[in-house]
Amino acid sequence: MAEHRYEEKNDAEQNRFLKYTVTILSDYRLYLLLLPIIIWYGLWFYKPLAGLLIAFKNYQPNLGVWESDFVGFANFGSLVSGTWAPQFWRAFRNTFVISLYGFIFGFPIPILLAIFFSEITRNGLRGITQTFSYLPHFLSEVTITGLVLTLLYNGEVTTGVIAQFLINLGVISETTKIMQNAEYFRPVFIMTGIWKEAGYSSIVYFAAIMAISPVLYEALKVDGGNKLQEIRFVTFPGMAPTLIIMIVLRIGNMLSVGYERVILLYNANTYETADVLSTFVFRIGLEGGNQSIGAAAGMFEALIGFALVVGANFISREISDSSLW
Amino acid sequence: MKNHSKSLLLVLLMILAVVAFTACGGVSDPEAEPTAEPAPTEAPAVEEAATEEVAVAEEEAVVEEAAAEEAAVEEAVAETAEMEAEAVPAEEVAAPEMAMADALNLNIAAGNNQRTITYQQATPLELPDGTVISQGALKPTWQYIQEQLGIQLNDVTIQDQSAGEMMDVSAATSFDNAAIYGGNSIAEDFMSYGAQGYFVRLNDHLEHMPNFAAYLAASPNIAKAITAYDGGIYFVPYVAEIGNYARVFDGRETWVTALLDSDEALEAETHTLTPSYEGFWDRNATNVVDLQNEAAGGTLTRDVARDTLLAYIAETYPELENPSDLYLGETAVYDMDELVALWRVIELSPNTLSKVTTGDVIDGAEITPFFVRQTSYREDVLRLLNYFGGQRVHGSDSYAARFYLDANGELQYSYAEDSFLAGVDLLKDLYEEGLIHSEFADTSMTDNVRNSLYAADDSDGQQQFGFMTYDWIASTTASNPDVVGMLPPLTTVGDSDEFIHWTENTRVIKPDGWGISTAASEEEINAALYLLDYFFSDAGHIVQNYSPPYGLLEGETYLAPDGIEYPKFNEWMVDASCELKSCDMSGFLRDFIGSQIPIGYQKEIGFELQTTINHGEEAWALWIGAPVKSTSYESEDPLFRLVPPVFSLTEQDTAKLGQLAVGEEQVDQIFLYITGAETAVDSVEALKALYVNAGIDDYVDVYRNAYARMTE
Amino acid sequence: MKNYLLKTQSLLVYALIAVCIALFVLYLGFMTQYYSLFYDGTMETFDYYKLLQVFNKEAFSLSLIFIALGLVLLMFGLHKYRPGLFGLIAVFIATVYMSLNSITILQVLPKYKNAYLALDFSSMEDYVPSTFVFDAGLVLQSIMIVLSVLFAIVAVMTFVQRLKEGKPLVRKLI
Numbered sequence A: 001m002a003e004h005r006y007e008e009k010n011d012a013e014q015n016r017f018l019k020y021t022v023t024i025l026s027d028y029r030l031y032l033l034l035l036p037i038i039i040w041y042g043l044w045f046y047k048p049l050a051g052l053l054i055a056f057k058n059y060q061p062n063l064g065v066w067e068s069d070f071v072g073f074a075n076f077g078s079l080v081s082g083t084w085a086p087q088f089w090r091a092f093r094n095t096f097v098i099s100l101y102g103f104i105f106g107f108p109i110p111i112l113l114a115i116f117f118s119e120i121t122r123n124g125l126r127g128i129t130q131t132f133s134y135l136p137h138f139l140s141e142v143t144i145t146g147l148v149l150t151l152l153y154n155g156e157v158t159t160g161v162i163a164q165f166l167i168n169l170g171v172i173s174e175t176t177k178i179m180q181n182a183e184y185f186r187p188v189f190i191m192t193g194i195w196k197e198a199g200y201s202s203i204v205y206f207a208a209i210m211a212i213s214p215v216l217y218e219a220l221k222v223d224g225g226n227k228l229q230e231i232r233f234v235t236f237p238g239m240a241p242t243l244i245i246m247i248v249l250r251i252g253n254m255l256s257v258g259y260e261r262v263i264l265l266y267n268a269n270t271y272e273t274a275d276v277l278s279t280f281v282f283r284i285g286l287e288g289g290n291q292s293i294g295a296a297a298g299m300f301e302a303l304i305g306f307a308l309v310v311g312a313n314f315i316s317r318e319i320s321d322s323s324l325w
Numbered sequence B: 001m002k003n004h005s006k007s008l009l010l011v012l013l014m015i016l017a018v019v020a021f022t023a024c025g026g027v028s029d030p031e032a033e034p035t036a037e038p039a040p041t042e043a044p045a046v047e048e049a050a051t052e053e054v055a056v057a058e059e060e061a062v063v064e065e066a067a068a069e070e071a072a073v074e075e076a077v078a079e080t081a082e083m084e085a086e087a088v089p090a091e092e093v094a095a096p097e098m099a100m101a102d103a104l105n106l107n108i109a110a111g112n113n114q115r116t117i118t119y120q121q122a123t124p125l126e127l128p129d130g131t132v133i134s135q136g137a138l139k140p141t142w143q144y145i146q147e148q149l150g151i152q153l154n155d156v157t158i159q160d161q162s163a164g165e166m167m168d169v170s171a172a173t174s175f176d177n178a179a180i181y182g183g184n185s186i187a188e189d190f191m192s193y194g195a196q197g198y199f200v201r202l203n204d205h206l207e208h209m210p211n212f213a214a215y216l217a218a219s220p221n222i223a224k225a226i227t228a229y230d231g232g233i234y235f236v237p238y239v240a241e242i243g244n245y246a247r248v249f250d251g252r253e254t255w256v257t258a259l260l261d262s263d264e265a266l267e268a269e270t271h272t273l274t275p276s277y278e279g280f281w282d283r284n285a286t287n288v289v290d291l292q293n294e295a296a297g298g299t300l301t302r303d304v305a306r307d308t309l310l311a312y313i314a315e316t317y318p319e320l321e322n323p324s325d326l327y328l329g330e331t332a333v334y335d336m337d338e339l340v341a342l343w344r345v346i347e348l349s350p351n352t353l354s355k356v357t358t359g360d361v362i363d364g365a366e367i368t369p370f371f372v373r374q375t376s377y378r379e380d381v382l383r384l385l386n387y388f389g390g391q392r393v394h395g396s397d398s399y400a401a402r403f404y405l406d407a408n409g410e411l412q413y414s415y416a417e418d419s420f421l422a423g424v425d426l427l428k429d430l431y432e433e434g435l436i437h438s439e440f441a442d443t444s445m446t447d448n449v450r451n452s453l454y455a456a457d458d459s460d461g462q463q464q465f466g467f468m469t470y471d472w473i474a475s476t477t478a479s480n481p482d483v484v485g486m487l488p489p490l491t492t493v494g495d496s497d498e499f500i501h502w503t504e505n506t507r508v509i510k511p512d513g514w515g516i517s518t519a520a521s522e523e524e525i526n527a528a529l530y531l532l533d534y535f536f537s538d539a540g541h542i543v544q545n546y547s548p549p550y551g552l553l554e555g556e557t558y559l560a561p562d563g564i565e566y567p568k569f570n571e572w573m574v575d576a577s578c579e580l581k582s583c584d585m586s587g588f589l590r591d592f593i594g595s596q597i598p599i600g601y602q603k604e605i606g607f608e609l610q611t612t613i614n615h616g617e618e619a620w621a622l623w624i625g626a627p628v629k630s631t632s633y634e635s636e637d638p639l640f641r642l643v644p645p646v647f648s649l650t651e652q653d654t655a656k657l658g659q660l661a662v663g664e665e666q667v668d669q670i671f672l673y674i675t676g677a678e679t680a681v682d683s684v685e686a687l688k689a690l691y692v693n694a695g696i697d698d699y700v701d702v703y704r705n706a707y708a709r710m711t712e
Numbered sequence C: 001m002k003n004y005l006l007k008t009q010s011l012l013v014y015a016l017i018a019v020c021i022a023l024f025v026l027y028l029g030f031m032t033q034y035y036s037l038f039y040d041g042t043m044e045t046f047d048y049y050k051l052l053q054v055f056n057k058e059a060f061s062l063s064l065i066f067i068a069l070g071l072v073l074l075m076f077g078l079h080k081y082r083p084g085l086f087g088l089i090a091v092f093i094a095t096v097y098m099s100l101n102s103i104t105i106l107q108v109l110p111k112y113k114n115a116y117l118a119l120d121f122s123s124m125e126d127y128v129p130s131t132f133v134f135d136a137g138l139v140l141q142s143i144m145i146v147l148s149v150l151f152a153i154v155a156v157m158t159f160v161q162r163l164k165e166g167k168p169l170v171r172k173l174i
Helices: A002-013 A016-026 A028-056 A074-081 A085-106 A108-119 A123-138 A141-152 A161-169 A182-210 A214-222 A227-252 A259-265 A268-274 A277-287 A291-319 B002-023 B052-060 B062-086 B140-149 B163-172 B187-195 B202-208 B210-218 B220-225 B253-260 B288-296 B302-316 B336-347 B350-358 B379-387 B418-432 B449-454 B473-479 B522-534 B538-545 B571-581 B585-593 B606-610 B616-625 B651-658 B664-674 B684-693 B696-711 C004-028 C035-039 C043-075 C085-117 C132-164
Strands: B103-109 B152-155 B180-183 B236-239 B247-252 B366-371 B403-405 B411-413 B464-472 B483-486 B500-503 B509-516 B552-559 B565-569
Touching (some): A016 A028, A028 A291, A074 A085, A085 A108, A108 A227, A182 A227, A182 A259, A214 A227, A259 A268, A259 A277, A268 B664, B103 B163, B140 B152, B140 B538, B163 B187, B187 B509, B202 B522, B210 B220, B247 B616, B253 B336, B336 B366, B336 B379, B350 B464, B366 B449, B411 B696, B418 B664, B449 B473, B464 B473, B509 B522, B552 B606, B651 B696, B684 B696, C004 C132, C043 C085, C085 C132
Parallel strands (some): B103 B180, B366 B464
Antiparallel strands (some): B247 B464
16 A cells, blocks of 8 residues: 555656646746856857867868767877877876865965964954955966066076075075976965965855854853864864865866966976976867867866766765765 | 646647657668768878888989979979960059959958058058058058059958967858958968868969969979969968078177187186087097087186187188188188187187177176077077088978978978987087077077177176077167178088088978958959959069058169169158157068068068168178078979978878877977976987877878879 | 566666667767778778768767657656656657667668778788777667667556556646
């Protein structure tokens, strides 16, 4: 009998498809409002997906995506084990390494900043400090990298302030050209990123901290907790859901290293440590006109990014209650 | 009931969907649907040189082929000449009797909005007759052409778009938004899309282009170089001032005389260098680099370097009046080793040379013996290899033209050759000694080095001075009154033992130009042919090379050092170029007037000669007088023959190249190796391996086959 | 009592969708071994490559439609529930389309394969002929036919089962 009721219930639900149609028709005004967004997504996010097909084709602009000839996985073969392999794997390695460094060094700084901000009790002072830390975010990447290049430049004619400072300190030699030296690229890149984005990224954590009930802090005080214990037992647990979500998002974006910054900072001398997948795609696909190979490399990156975000979400769901979906 | 009717509606929708799906059709049968197969455009490359025997036979038949080629060319010349005789006399531009559109859309991209046919300056330009040209209007030259031909010209170019991108985007719409497409570095596209039917095959319309037909008839080598593999000519090229020298060696005259001809100017020097370079030549009894190295005992000082050099010159060239004559003027007979010996002395004399240049010894002055204008010209350092046994570097006037013809007439990719890479080791030595500008290959540095090393001697705090470069005569000699043209180092070339002055770099057919879209109407095509031909008429030639008549002196000409008379700019042009473009006439013509834009025309040297100042004319005379041997399209010796600006590639060629990674990556590595970067490979063998792994053998095969098709 | 028929139906839907995806991947990578026929071979291999393109483009289009049909089956909930009238129609559309086109592909694939085997590869250095994708295509399309037929039969049975239980032919909408 119970089985029968179950079946009845399911049978009723089976009409979802029709039910949705009818619902849409009856509430068409609401769906009409939704339409522009759907069109936007369709045109700018889903329609271009069809263009991924050129990774499997010998793309010729005059024939277009669909009419160009199929080449199977040949482009992927060239990348992974063919003539492009050395450059591709170098970019692949750099993407991971730079992302990882960015994650290890770049991720905790905004959190620390947010905690520091929350500890500043005078509102005026906090406002000024925060504003100063947000400022670089509002400057364009070109301006920021231009500044970095100027400050670190050590050439025949001029020497940047920071470069001169480092020479005076004896950290680098007089002939060391920081931006032409592959071993300095990653630290410069990561530090530039932290300088530009740490302040702005701290907003979301700061908001999370602000949302923690003061009662919890008071309770801890009553129990005799000190400042560090406050952070350890109230602040961190309080912002944990936000942290998890941000980690998942960050891991998803791990491979999309900000290519504008890399392009603006790197040069042939630093390809060894600086060339990432997106700059590789840019150089080969757009500058070199080999769109199919470029698309294949881009797709490779996207697929790994997709796997990473799914993986991170899964792990997060398993070890905590927070997840994106 | 209501629900029921909705259900019926959905059933209907479903049935419609079924019809739609089944209409998608089945799968083709290879035997049943032969018509669905796209027609192949060309036999695969492999078939053309299917066996090694064929290749060998081809090599053996080079001489016969050349003879056959000549016969074919003669035939073509005769044919075209005949046609020309029948055609309208190639003078002034009387409108031909054919239905022509009265307006044309032009898409001429240069990747720089200043260089399109539309005036893009914020400052309006007032012409001598009072007409004001404002932003957005056609540039004066193009307005003039419009009036002369009676055809309205509409510029539909996306002003900042690069020509390559423009071709890609236009290809997606089958070139239907303009009648004429043009720009720089797109000759390969014209050939490839032309062979696929997107561009008008100009050979079939030469009767409507009498001036261009006459030009091709007179220049069969140009005709051959722009002919695609299917025999079609699909674009009209921009041909630079062929037959004239391009870049030359320039150096500071007083530096050489001050250091070598007397002791008067010498200051005490403390600078030293550690020799790395060990000399290349053994044409004389002793080698001056060897002598310097031996005398140095590990560390070379100015005095040791100078004394050794002077002693060597006295012993080896007793006939020279002054030691500096070894390097300067028409008596120059130096080779690369002797030049290096001089560079060392120069490098070691910062006090002396800063005083010679500015009147005072400058503390901390740095001397650069050899530099290139900017880092994007870094390949000019590689051109020095020409003087280490005549190694060819570029087959045409483009850094990307890395194919050249060897003595057997076979294409070789210079950068991957063992002999080239061995030379790279020598350049590495020179760089290590500090004889080449330390930042020449640092592409992130975009300064104009020629400005800072030649043109800023009088600037406050100036500490950087350069001695020698390899660059264009007019602009380089204009940058410093002490800079003179120098003959190139002596070298042997090929198997010959004769030491000659030669330069590989010369003026060539550029991979730029314009073509007519087949998507245009017949009337538009006719009008476009008329326009393209205009630039080869006398009137069009002058307008495009100099300016419309109001920019020239009427009835007066400029007499060049070679005895030829050219149109002469009037005062208004000279003044306007100085006021608006810092006396850069070339830039003024392109950015303001609209002449000399890289579309199909023959550029003339008269413009450059009459804007040459300081020791520029002497440099011309020196090179012409020597004479310095140069490459050309006509040379019978393949080693001195220019290759076409681009190769006509088939669909298969392009596909195969797409799977190969030969390109800028390896070139970057060569420069990293020369400059001793930490991430550089450790030997030239490793550089070679980079090329091999990137598929250089297949890459060379593709181009050899393409070249064979073009010269068949 | 477990409804084995429904269970079978559910499994068949998933199996069909899996085959659709496998075919999609297969036809996406179909030319991998044959691209060099285009740029490295002879006139014959070039012609064959162009001919194979026609097949590949059509087969790829079909694989997209197969996947779309698979999604329609999911939208009708046929992986969970017994079909009503509309569900049954969807089943018929999908299975008939899949099996008919699979039969056509099964007819033409061997011809392409034989034409490939008849080619002369001697001029191509290091080329190793492979008929893997042809064979995989044959296997997958055969599986698709079998699954389609089975699925149609099972769907009819669950439909009848449902009607016998006195359920309405067309379900209530709300």
